Amino acid sequence: MSGDAQLVAALRGGDEAAFAGLGRRLGPRAARAHVPSRAAAEEVVQETWLAVLRGIEHPGWWAAPPVPWDDSERRLEAAEARAAPACAIAALPPRQREALVLRDVLGLSSEEACGVLGVSEGNQRVLLHRARARVRAALEAEVAHEGVAR
């Protein structure tokens, strides 16, 4: 069993010493690099570890939850200034790209987009969902990059 697997087994078994050890390994000091105050750092650490524990306890929960885009307007603007959304769109598979551009860039209604794409409303929504998820992930990477850069 690897060290991590042992740790997970100990946590599953409710081993409090193992949990305390985790807190020391990645504590508020590590989080301070990303948030302004110690209180905020402690909150981030607590939420992160609770999420990690939920992931161990319940498959299907976030192992690494998305971090809110704090200062997101400024960071998102910077990402937009670097044409991040356009690059993400260009990288999409063609059908997803069409659905996303029609709906979110050009602002067509769902009904209109279905007419253009020649697909059912449900299929249009699946294409849109996949496309939005990919663009979100690309923006998340950009926004995180922006956070490190400043």
Place this chain on the structure above:
Amino acid sequence: VTTRELTCREFVELVTDYLEGRLPARDRERFEDHLAICVGCEAYLDQMRQTVAALGRLPEEELSGEARHALLEAFRGWHGGR
């Protein structure tokens, strides 16, 4: 129909249906129950909303040549078929 709590993975799959207002009442309730207890999914939903907003601000000229071409083709097919 199940009343079991949603997992984050299931939540993520339902986000567009939710934003589009296409979730049946029962599923919407489960979605919102999960949202109330999960900061990760709250952040995810917020990021999806911001993503859609950012796409709406994208000037058409910024679309790549390929994307514009694909769109034009789609529009031609649409008008031709009407």
